[in-house]
Amino acid sequence: MGLSDYKEAVGTCASLCTILQLLVPIFMCRKFMIDGTTGETSSLPFVVGFLSSSLWLKYGLMQGEPSLIIVNSVGAIMQLCYIAVFYLYCPRKMVVIQQLLGVALIQALTILYTIIESDQEMAIKRVGMLCCFMTIAFFAAPLTQLAHIIQTGSSESLPFPLTLATFTSSLLWLIYGFIIDDPNVKLPNIIGTTLSALQLSLFVIFPAPRRSPDNRTQVVHVE
Template structure:
C-alpha cells in the first residue's frame, strides 16, 4: 500500500507539473506583444491560492505522510507567483488594479489560515481546518473550465478547449484521487475526484464535437482555465457559425 501510495503521488506530481507549466505558451505571447490582450489573470491568482493552501496542508506538522502534496504545490505556488507578477507587469491599468487587489486578497487569506492553524489549533483540529480550506479552493480551481465547457456545448466547437490540457486535467485528478483513497485522506480524494470527473467530461465533450476537417486546437490556447475572455470567444464562435450559414445559403441560391 505504501508503494502504491508513493507511486500515485509521483504520477500526480508529474501531471500537475504539466498543468502548471502549460501557460508558458501564453506568457511567451504576452512577453512578445508586451500586452495581456484578452487573457484573464484570475485563473492564475486562484490557482496560486490553491497551491499555497495545499502546500501548507501537506506539511508534516499539519498532515503527516503527505509530503508529495507539499512539494508539488510548493513548486506550483512559485510558478503561479511568476505568472501573476508577469501579468501585472503587462496588464492595462484597470485589469492591473483588479488582479492586484485579488492577489492581495489571496495573500491575506493564506496568511489568515497559517496564523489560525499555528496559534489557535493543534493536532487533528489543525488538519481539519487546513484540509477544508485547501479542499474548497481546489474545487474552485478544477471548476474554472466550466464556462469553456458550456461554450463548447453551445457552439459545438472545441476550439477553446485543447485536448492535451483536458487529458492532463483528467490524469492529474485521477492520480491524486487514488492517492487520497489509498492514504484515506478525504481532503485529497474529494477535490481531486471532482477534478477527475470534470476532466472526463471535457474529454467526452472533445470527442463528441471534434471535427477532423478543422484545426480545433491552437498552441496559444493551451491554458490553465478560461484564459481568453469567454464572452469574446463565444461571440467569435457564433459569428463563425453565422458566416458558415450565410455561405451555405449563398451556395444554394
C-alpha cells in the same frame, strides 16, 4: 501486496504529472509576450492556482506529507512566475493587485487560525476543507466556457493539453488519496477527475475546427 506498497511510486508519479501540468501555462505566457498584451484573458486562473498551491503546501506541512509539500512548493513558485508575466502585459493591473491582496488576506487568516487553534486535528481538518474548496473551484473554472462551446458548437476555447494533464493528475492523486486514506485528497480529486473527464468529452462532442500552425495556442477566458 496492498495499495500501500505503491504509495511512494504513485505519489512520485502524481507529483511529476502535476509539475508537467503546471508547465502548460508557459505557452499562454509566451502568447502574452508575442501579442504584447493579455487581452481579455482573466488573471483569475493564475491567482486561484497560486492560492490553491499555497494552501495545499500549508496542509502538506501540517500533515508531514512529502509529496504534497514538494509539488505544491513548485506549484506556488511557478504560479507566482505566471502572475508576474501576466502583470507585466496586463492593461488592468489594479485588478491583479486586488486579487493578490485577497489571496494574501486568505493566507494570513489561515496561518493565524492554525496558530490560535488549540486542537491541531481540527485545524488540519478545516484547512483541508478549505483546500478542497479551492481545488474544486480551480477544476471547475474551464466549464465557465460551456455555454459558449454549446452555442458555437466548438471546443476551440478549451486547452486540450491542460485538460488532459488535469485529468491524468487528478486520477493519480485520487489513487494516492485512497492509498493514504485522506478524504481531503480523495474528495477534490474525485470531482476533479469527473469534471476534467467531462471537459475531455467536449472535444469529441464539439470538435474544434482545424487551425493554421500560427494559431495553435488556446487560452481559456474566465469571466
